[in-house]
Amino acid sequence: MSSYKLCINTGLGFDLPMAERLALVKKAGFDGFFSEWRPGAPVAEWAARAKELGLIYQSIHAPFNNVDKIWEEGPDGEAFLKVLMDCVQDCADHQVPLAIVHAIIGFDKHTPSDLGIERFERLCRFADDRNVYLGFENTEGEEYLAKIMTELKGHPSTRFCWDTGHEMCYNRSKDMMALYGDQLIGTHFNDNLGITGSEITWHDDSHLLPFDGVANWQGIMDRLRRHQFKGPLTFELTRTNKPGRNTHDPYAAWDYGTFVNQAYDRAVRVAAL
Structure with a gap:
């Protein structure tokens, strides 16, 4: 046993009330979950439901659109900093220990500024x-993550969230754990087909x-153990195809319960490696 x-x-690509989702996550065998966040999100309600079910509220994913x-x-930068602070405040108010944060959005961005570091x-x-804790995730624009992880490393909250799928495409399979x-605080485990085109x-x-x-x-689990990570293995998955893709067609007929059951079986297999 792992x-x-x-x-x-x-979310998983379904439209279903959160209370029903959490009940099915628990029924499938998972120990906990993370949620997306938006201003006004009913985090208190979700945290109360998690407590009823005995689920770990592992993290909240902060917005990254701006x-x-x-x-x-x-x-606009100050306004979005306020959004991130409000998300962190919700974490603090409801005993969620971790907020997941993206350092950047945009494949054409390569010049992190001192102003950005001051705000972060x-x-x-x-x-x-x-x-x-702030789990800064590996995405596109590695220069921004590097600047945060180097210049703000002295803060207790500055940690790393490892997204295995992002590593395979956005980071060209560079070993982000190395x-x-x-500074690892959490994972977003998921699979993909790597880089499938010229861009x-x-x-x-x-x-x-x-x-x-x-x-x-x-190899993923070997790298995780090399860094002696003992926290939850957290999976970030979806049933939904990206535009013009058919990678998720095998999941199309699954309802939420079937999807989380399949996800749990795969998670157990990963954890046993």
């Missing part, structure tokens, strides 16, 4: 004061179930 707790995201503005002059340092101080494994796009980031893509799961 010693790892197993967690999963709750995170590029953090690095730029102007009021304010976010780190805000999180430090509330005992919330760079940031010593990397978000369409390659398919978030397939483990073993349905080309990921080396034995």
Whole structure:
């Protein structure tokens, strides 16, 4: 039996009330979950339901739609910093220990600014004061993650969230754990087909179930253990095809319960490697 707790995201490409999702996540065998977040999200309600079910509320994924503005002059950057702070505050208020944050959005972005670091340092101080960790995720724009992880490493809240699928496409299979494994706080485990065209796009980031893509799961688990990670293995998956793709067609007929049951079986296989 694996010693790892197993967690999963709750959306999965379905439209279903959160209370029903969490009940099915629990029934499938998962120990916990993470949720997406938006301003006004009923986190208190979700946390209460999790407590009733005995589920770990592992993390909250902060919005990332305008995170590029953090690095730029102007009021939009300050406004989005406030959004991230509000998300962290929700984590603190409802005993969710971790907020997942993207450093950047945009494949054409390669020049992180000192202004962006100043703003992210304010976010780190805000999180430090509330005992919330920030899991900065590997995405496109590796320069931005590198600047945060290097310049803000002294903050207790500054940690790394390892997305295996992003590593395979956005990071061209570069070993992100070799760079940031010593700061690892959480995982987003998922599979994909790697880089499928001449240009990397978000369409390659398919978030397939483990073993349905080309990921080396034995190698992933070996790298995880090399850094002695003891936290939950958290999976980020979806039933939904990206535009113009048919990678998820095998899942099309599954309802939410079937999908999370299949996901749990794959998670157990990964954890046993």
